Amino acid sequence: MLYEINEKALKLESEGKKIIRLNIGDPDMATPPEIVEAAYASMKAGKTKYSSSYGELSLRKKIAELRGVKPENVVITPGSKWSIFVTLFLMLKNGGNVIIPTPYWTAYDLIAKNIGAKTKLLRTEMEDGWKVDLNELENLIDKDTKMIILNNPNNPTSKSMDAKTLDGIVKLANEKKITILSDEVYGAIAFNETKSILDYGSDSDHILSNGFSKTFTMTGWRIGYIIANKMFVDKVTKINQITFNNVPVFIQDAALKGLELRSKIASDIKAKYKQRADLASTKLEAAGFKFTKPDAPFYVFPKLEGLVSDQFTLDLLDKGVAVAPGNSFGEYPEHFRISLTAPDDQIEVGIDKICEAVK
Amino acid sequence: MLYEINEKALKLESEGKKIIRLNIGDPDMATPPEIVEAAYASMKAGKTKYSSSYGELSLRKKIAELRGVKPENVVITPGSKWSIFVTLFLMLKNGGNVIIPTPYWTAYDLIAKNIGAKTKLLRTEMEDGWKVDLNELENLIDKDTKMIILNNPNNPTSKSMDAKTLDGIVKLANEKKITILSDEVYGAIAFNETKSILDYGSDSDHILSNGFSKTFTMTGWRIGYIIANKMFVDKVTKINQITFNNVPVFIQDAALKGLELRSKIASDIKAKYKQRADLASTKLEAAGFKFTKPDAPFYVFPKLEGLVSDQFTLDLLDKGVAVAPGNSFGEYPEHFRISLTAPDDQIEVGIDKICEAVK
Numbered sequence: 199m200l201y202e203i204n205e206k207a208l209k210l211e212s213e214g215k216k217i218i219r220l221n222i223g224d225p226d227m228a229t230p231p232e233i234v235e236a237a238y239a240s241m242k243a244g245k246t247k248y249s250s251s252y253g254e255l256s257l258r259k260k261i262a263e264l265r266g267v268k269p270e271n272v273v274i275t276p277g278s279k280w281s282i283f284v285t286l287f288l289m290l291k292n293g294g295n296v297i298i299p300t301p302y303w304t305a306y307d308l309i310a311k312n313i314g315a316k317t318k319l320l321r322t323e324m325e326d327g328w329k330v331d332l333n334e335l336e337n338l339i340d341k342d343t344k345m346i347i348l349n350n351p352n353n354p355t356s357k358s359m360d361a362k363t364l365d366g367i368v369k370l371a372n373e374k375k376i377t378i379l380s381d382e383v384y385g386a387i388a389f390n391e392t393k394s395i396l397d398y399g400s401d402s403d404h405i406l407s408n409g410f411s412k413t414f415t416m417t418g419w420r421i422g423y424i425i426a427n428k429m430f431v432d433k434v435t436k437i438n439q440i441t442f443n444n445v446p447v448f449i450q451d452a453a454l455k456g457l458e459l460r461s462k463i464a465s466d467i468k469a470k471y472k473q474r475a476d477l478a479s480t481k482l483e484a485a486g487f488k489f490t491k492p493d494a495p496f497y498v499f500p501k502l503e504g505l506v507s508d509q510f511t512l513d514l515l516d517k518g519v520a521v522a523p524g525n526s527f528g529e530y531p532e533h534f535r536i537s538l539t540a541p542d543d544q545i546e547v548g549i550d551k552i553c554e555a556v557k
Numbered sequence: 558m559l560y561e562i563n564e565k566a567l568k569l570e571s572e573g574k575k576i577i578r579l580n581i582g583d584p585d586m587a588t589p590p591e592i593v594e595a596a597y598a599s600m601k602a603g604k605t606k607y608s609s610s611y612g613e614l615s616l617r618k619k620i621a622e623l624r625g626v627k628p629e630n631v632v633i634t635p636g637s638k639w640s641i642f643v644t645l646f647l648m649l650k651n652g653g654n655v656i657i658p659t660p661y662w663t664a665y666d667l668i669a670k671n672i673g674a675k676t677k678l679l680r681t682e683m684e685d686g687w688k689v690d691l692n693e694l695e696n697l698i699d700k701d702t703k704m705i706i707l708n709n710p711n712n713p714t715s716k717s718m719d720a721k722t723l724d725g726i727v728k729l730a731n732e733k734k735i736t737i738l739s740d741e742v743y744g745a746i747a748f749n750e751t752k753s754i755l756d757y758g759s760d761s762d763h764i765l766s767n768g769f770s771k772t773f774t775m776t777g778w779r780i781g782y783i784i785a786n787k788m789f790v791d792k793v794t795k796i797n798q799i800t801f802n803n804v805p806v807f808i809q810d811a812a813l814k815g816l817e818l819r820s821k822i823a824s825d826i827k828a829k830y831k832q833r834a835d836l837a838s839t840k841l842e843a844a845g846f847k848f849t850k851p852d853a854p855f856y857v858f859p860k861l862e863g864l865v866s867d868q869f870t871l872d873l874l875d876k877g878v879a880v881a882p883g884n885s886f887g888e889y890p891e892h893f894r895i896s897l898t899a900p901d902d903q904i905e906v907g908i909d910k911i912c913e914a915v916k
Contacts, residue, residue, distance in 0.1 A: 201610075201798050208609055222607060229605040238597045246588040247777040248581060250567055251560075276635060276779075276801045283800045291673070308799045314650070418606040418805050420635075439560050440667045441642045442635045442801065446777050446808070 200304045200526040203511060207520040218540055218548040221520035223353065223496045224417045225539045227470070230463055233414060236455035240448035247447070251438035252431070253423070254450045260457050261423055265396055265406075273431045273438070276445050278383050278409035278422035283309050284437050285379050285405055285424070286345070290315035294344040299330050300528030301499065303353045303381070318343070319528060324490060324501055328357040332366045339370075345377045350392060351384040354499040354527050354535035356475075356492035358392035368398050378404040383422070384494040386413045386460070387467050389475075392493070401427055412496070413464055414456035421445050421453050471495030474538040478549055485553035498536045499524070502556055507534045514555055519548045559663045559885040562870060566879040577899055577907040580879035582712065582855045583776045584898045586829070589822055592773060595814035599807035606806070610797035611790070612782070613809045619816050620782055624755055624765075632790045632797070635804050637742050637768035637781035642668050643796050644738050644764055644783070645704070649674035653703040658689050659887030660858065662712045662740070677702070678887060683860055686849060687716040691725045698729075704736045709751060710743040713858040713886050713894035715834075715851035717751035727757050737763040742781070743853040745772045745819070746826050748834075751852070760786055771855070772823055773815035780804050780812050830854030833897040837908055844912035857895045858883070861915055866893045873914055878907045 200221075207217050252258065253274025262269045275281045286309050290296060295316035298306050302319075310317045318338050322328045335346075346367065351358045371378050380395035385408065395404050409422030424434055438444070456463065475492045482489065487500035501524075511523040511534060524533030536552070538545055559580075566576050611617065612633025621628045634640045645668050649655060654675035657665050661678075669676045677697050681687045694705075705726065710717045730737050739754035744767065754763045768781030783793055797803070815822065834851045841848065846859035860883075870882040870893060883892030895911070897904055 205609065212614070224607045228603050229600070234597075234600045234605075237600060238593075241588070241593045241596060244587050245777070246593075246775065248583045249777060250564065255571070279799065280801050305799055312796070312799060416605065418604070418608060418803065418807075420801055420803070420805055437671070440638065440664055440671060442639050442779055444777065444779070446779055446805075448777075449805070 199508065199511070200522050203515065203520060203522060206515065210515070216518055217515070218519045218544045218551075220536045220538070220540055220545070220548050221522050223412065223537050223539055225415045226541045227415050229415050229419070230456070230459065232459055233416065233452045233456050237448045237452035240451035245447035245451060249444045249447050251435045251444055253445065254447060257450045257454045260454055261425070264457065265425060267396065267425055270428045271425050271431060273424050273434045274445050274450060275422045275424060275434075275438070276442050277411065277420040278381065278407045279305055281407040281409070281422050281424045282306060282379070282381065284434050285407070286310055286313055286315060287437065288430075288433050289344050289377065294342045295340070296345040296347060297335065297338050297343060298347045301352070301354050301524070301530055301533070302347070302527055303349055304526050306347050316342070321528070324355075324488065327490060328352065328355050329360070330363055330367060332363070332370065335367065336370060339374055339376065343374070343376055345379055346371060347379045347381065348395070349381045351388050351494035353384065354497045354522070355490060356384070356494045356497045356499070357490055358388055358390055358493040361393050364393050368395075368404070371404070379407060380404065381407045383407070383409045383412050384496065387464050387471070388494040389468060389472055390493050396425065403427065405430065410453045410456055413460070413467070414453070415467070416453065416456065419449050419452065421449050467495060471538060474542065474545055477546065478536065478538055481549045481553055485556065496537055496539060498538065499527075499533050500536070501533045503532060505532045505534070505556070507531055510534065510555070514552065517551055517555065519551045521552070558867065558870070559881050562874065562879060562881060565874065569874070575877055576874070577878045577903045577910075579895045579897070579899055579904070579907050580881050582771065582896050582898055584774045585900045586774050588774050588778070589815070589818065591818055592775065592811045592815050596807045596811035599810035604806035604810060608803045608806050610794045610803055612804065613806060616809045616813045619813055620784070623816065624784060626755065626784055629787045630784050630790060632783050632793045633804050633809060634781045634783060634793075634797070635801050636770065636779040637740065637766045638664055640766035640768070640781050640783045641665060641738070641740065643793050644766070645669055645672055645674060646796065647789075647792050648703050648736065653701045654699070655704040655706060656694065656697050656702060657706045660711070660713050660883070660889055660892070661706070661886055662708055663885050665706050675701070680887070683714075683847065683849060687711065687714050688719070689722055689726065691722070691729065694726065695729060698733055698735065702733070702735055704738055705730060706738045706740065707754070708740045710747050710853035712743065713856045713881070714849060715743070715853045715856045715858070716849055717747055717749055717852040720752050723752050727754075727763070730763070738766060739763065740766045742766070742768045742771050743855065746823050746830070747853040748827060748831055749852050755784065762786065764789065769812045769815055772819070772826070773812070774826070775812065775815065778808050778811065780808050826854060830897060833901065833904055836905065837895065837897055840908045840912055844915060855896055855898060857897065858886075858892050859895070860892045862891060864891045864893070864915070866890055869893065869914070873911065876910055876914065878910050880911070
């Protein structure tokens with residue numbers, strides 16, 4: 199229902215209705231002007247042609263340098279959603295299943311189903327701090343299991359995985375020869391330190407997905423990347439060649455500018471969102487909602503006992519506030535997701551309306 | 558071998574070697590400056606957010622108005638290659654076959670095979686003016702045939718389909734309930750008038766793929782569109798949602814500007830390429846090559862009896878000229894494709910080197 203709510207919110211807005219949009223992870227802040235200017239300079243320099251389906255070497259080199267891998271381990275994609283799609287397409291189009299801890303980002307499940315892959319959901323609970331139980335994971339694995347998708351920090355919970363759990367998952371995956379796809383789009387802006395899948399070696403079979411959307415406020419630019427072993431990077435590139443061909447070079451140049459300014463940009467974003475998360479936490483707690491403290495920007499995933507969040511979400515949209523119902527992320531009917539991605543005053547009004555709605 | 562040649566040409570260039578690139582349909586001219594400025598203005602206005610997976614309503618409305626359909630029949634894609642991919646993915650991922658006349662654009666076959674669909678090739682010959690034989694087409698159709706792909710005007714031959722043949726194909730497809738995917742990316746800049754699949758009604762099951770790359774010199778921007786019945790447009794949008802999400806809005810605004818200036822831009826391009834096609838034709842004819850006169854910009858697909866074009870192409874690349882071997886477009890070992898997409902002086906030198914190479 200995530201996309202339906204979004205299209206409905208867009209429609210209401212196009213009809214002139216004011217909607218406080220706390221439903222998607224699209225920051226209210228503008229893309230930093232240096233990034234916009236870099237794109238413009240690149241366009242004017244004629245970087246408007248077809249180019250390599252691997253991505254520009256300059257950008258791949260910079261990412262490789264920052265992440266301690268080789269450029270041949272990096273391939274540029276039109277957003278991290280594409281990275282997920284192409285990975286599942288390559289690994290599961292001929293059958294097999296993928297294990298996904300819940301709550302999860304809706305796209306994983308939609309993509310897997312569209313490709314015809316089976317998904318096995320591994321439930322985690324707020325009351326356990328959203329921790330993956332290694333025994334349950336091991337029990338879920340069967341001979342057709344090809345992949346585990348981790349989202350660290352997690353959307354919608356904003357929870358980072360503790361090192362011990364991640365160590366355990368990697369060990370198990372290595373033993374069972376299962377690939378981990380680690381979606382770390384919120385990693386660079388997490389409030390705390392968290393381990394990356396790259397910490398387990400870049401020549402493994404595991405795959406990192408990352409993007410520029412969240413760290414650099416570049417959501418609508420559609421640019422991300424995959425880090426994996428060279429063989430997998432080559433396979434992704436072959437799919438890139440027969441689909442979108444290449445991310446516009448001027449967009450890659452803009453992303454490169456973002457990486458050059460990364461320390462400043464990321465610390466500004468973290469500070470901003472820390473403030474918002476604190477504000478939201480205080481108000482939601484006072485209204486009786488339960489949730490884990492966000493380890494990363496953007497999302498809170500509160501629960502209220504007895505809530506029917508599908509209906510709650512629709513009613514709230516009529517009151518001018520868009521959020522995402524809990525069932526968009528697995529079977530979490532008492533939860534809903536708030537994206538702290540509207541201007542501060544709107545967030546305040548939005549959260550107040552949410553709290554009033556359950557009085 | 559089309560992509561291998563291209564990656565090799567890019568590599569040689571990155572090593573400092575001068576390559577005259579007549580191998581891909583990427584115009585040497587710059588994107589018109591008005592289009593670049595429109596993109597910049599849009600970025601600066603903050604059009605850098607997630608947006609609808611259908612595409613911007615403003616652009617869909619403009620396309621609908623120009624093509625005599627409703628906005629609900631239009632969905633924006635990241636290039637016409639994506640349009641082909643998503644159409645084949647939706648129609649053939651659960652089995653079935655697709656009929657493709659040859660010579661064809663390589664991507665059709667690669668996409669179909671990647672999705673696991675069977676392709677049935679329908680050979681056409683230069684000596685018959687590249688005409689599809691309706692009886693042969695009818696004989697190829699079986700109970701699993703779901704689609705016919707037409708490329709009109711054709712890449713690599715630059716031949717437009719005559720109205721009588723197209724009428725016959727549509728009639729046959731309608732009788733057999735087979736969908737036609739008509740790739741018309743060269744349509745708006747053809748030197749002669751040619752019928753569009755839309756002339757047979759926009760509420761049919763047939764699908765138009767078009768793009769901005771060729772008409773507006775926007776190859777690297779990655780933007781195209783599909784026109785189809787509403788049900789199919791909705792299906793495409795659901796795949797857009799789980800893959801690239803949306804074409805950057807500033808790119809859509811740039812394309813809209815292109816459409817506003819279309820008469821001027823398209824007539825400039827046609828005049829330029831008519832001149833190039835005439836020059837190439839004169840030289841190639843004198844050197845003994847056979848080919849049909851181009852009905853559209855960009856490509857000539859000459860034949861020389863006894864030519865082994867895979868080897869010829871590799872040898873030519875060592876001499877600094879990249880072209881595409883005939884076998885990239887079906888089984889045409891005596892043909893190769895020249896793209897007239899380099900600056901005039903380079904085209905002249907390139908064609909001279911080609912002619913010398915077969916002396």
